[in-house]
Amino acid sequence: xxxxxxxxxxxxxxxxxxxxxxxxxxxxxxxxxxxxxxxxxxxxxxxxxxxxxxxxxxxxxxxxxxxxxxxxxxxxxxxxxxxxxxxxxxxxxxxxxxxxxxxxxxxxxxxxxxxxxxxxxxxxxxxxxxxxxxxxxxxxxxxxxxxxxxxxxxxxxxxxxxxxxxxxxxxxxxxxxxxxxxxxxxxxxxxxxxxxxxxxxxxxxxxxxxxxxxxxxxxxxxxxxxxx
Amino acid sequence: xxxxxxxxxxxxxxxxxxxxxxxxxxxxxxxxxxxxxxxxxxxxxxxxxxxxxxxxxxxxxxxxxxxxxxxxxxxxxxxxxxxxxxxxxxxxxxxxxxxxxxxxxxxxxxxxxxxx
Numbered sequence: 001x002x003x004x005x006x007x008x009x010x011x012x013x014x015x016x017x018x019x020x021x022x023x024x025x026x027x028x029x030x031x032x033x034x035x036x037x038x039x040x041x042x043x044x045x046x047x048x049x050x051x052x053x054x055x056x057x058x059x060x061x062x063x064x065x066x067x068x069x070x071x072x073x074x075x076x077x078x079x080x081x082x083x084x085x086x087x088x089x090x091x092x093x094x095x096x097x098x099x100x101x102x103x104x105x106x107x108x109x110x111x112x113x114x115x116x117x118x119x120x121x122x123x124x125x126x127x128x129x130x131x132x133x134x135x136x137x138x139x140x141x142x143x144x145x146x147x148x149x150x151x152x153x154x155x156x157x158x159x160x161x162x163x164x165x166x167x168x169x170x171x172x173x174x175x176x177x178x179x180x181x182x183x184x185x186x187x188x189x190x191x192x193x194x195x196x197x198x199x200x201x202x203x204x205x206x207x208x209x210x211x212x213x214x215x216x217x218x219x220x221x222x223x224x225x226x227x228x
Numbered sequence: 229x230x231x232x233x234x235x236x237x238x239x240x241x242x243x244x245x246x247x248x249x250x251x252x253x254x255x256x257x258x259x260x261x262x263x264x265x266x267x268x269x270x271x272x273x274x275x276x277x278x279x280x281x282x283x284x285x286x287x288x289x290x291x292x293x294x295x296x297x298x299x300x301x302x303x304x305x306x307x308x309x310x311x312x313x314x315x316x317x318x319x320x321x322x323x324x325x326x327x328x329x330x331x332x333x334x335x336x337x338x339x340x341x342x343x344x
Contacts, residue, residue, distance in 0.1 A: 041330075058338040060330045068327045072334055079335065172327050223320070 007033040008082045009099065012069030012155075013090035014040040017049050019203060023092050024053045030096040036076065037090070038069040066155070067176025071169040078164055085164060089155040093204040098196040102158040105194035112163040112189035113180070115149065116156030116196030124198050133214050140218055141178040144225065146185050149193060153177045156196050163189055174213065175221035238277035242270040 009027055013020055020037065027035055035055040039047050041063035050057050058076060060069065070087060077085045086102065088094045094116070102114045118124050119134070126134075134153050141152035155177065159167070166187035171179045184191050249266040252258045258266075276283050284296035293299040 058334050060334050062330050064327045064330050072331045075331060075335060172323065
């Protein structure tokens with residue numbers, strides 16, 4: 001397989017020193033791919049752990065948020081002409097073997113963007129509070145979408161070259177998840193969803209969105225839609 | 229007519245701000261739009277200070293408020309909301325610029341390392 005055709009797995013990471021090594025090991029033992037960590041201005045030693053693993057690192061000097069990290073990954077993919085890019089959360093909640101599921105789904109449905117849906121997998125035990133947040137975010141996002149999506153806030157995504165070229169994220173925070181779907185629809189990209197497994201640990205629960213972040217995310221998302 | 233302190237103090241301050249606006253315009257630090265809106269603002273503030281009752285009563289009558297105090301409060305709150313909107317808008321723009329700068333530096337550093 002030529003270097004450009006190789007799957008690139010991008011891990012946006014902020015203060016993930018505790019788990020990032022394990023996440024990289026899991027991905028490396030699952031499939032041949034290029035791994036890029038976007039270090040979003042971590043104040044712990046995330047970057048040293050990543051360098052030890054010998055994978056690529058791109059570093060934000062300042063913490064700019066999950067959306068900003070994701071867009072940096074997309075910019076890098078554009079610059080290097082990478083053909084397929086997957087995004088995974090660096091907190092270890094995603095299972096690397098699901099990368100194969102997303103790839104198979106992209107091939108089968110000829111989608112440009114595949115979203116790994118936590119809610120399509122029957123065995124997932126998602127905490128109630130996360131279900132509520134996600135349900136609210138789904139309602140908000142689906143209001144502005146042509147189609148209905150079961151997990152608009154999933155950070156596990158696979159993009160092909162068309163999606164890499166078309167998506168230009170503006171939101172720096174978690175509202176990038178919704179923005180990416182809306183932009184993909186506007187660019188007439190085909191979007192598919194497939195079930196993924198998630199591990200909710202005490203660590204992963206301490207990361208991501210809480211009520212306050214959720215409210216601000218919704219506010220930024222609506223502000224951008226109204227005053228763009 | 230009795231002249232109260234604020235009736236000369238506020239116009240005097242407004243005049244100094246107005247002069248500073250004109251000076252900044254002549255030095256090319258601000259554009260015509262900014263200058264005109266600044267002049268209009270300070271002229272308005274001066275007029276309100278010199279003729280407080282006449283202007284607030286006229287304003288109350290136009291908007292249908294029973295008292296001029298309510299009209300002034302309404303105006304003040306509206307202005308606060310407007311400035312809040314402007315400030316948030318500026319903050320969003322600056323956040324965006326900061327992100328773009330951070331990204332550009334990150335990409336530059338990455339590509340330089342890849343080359344070497």
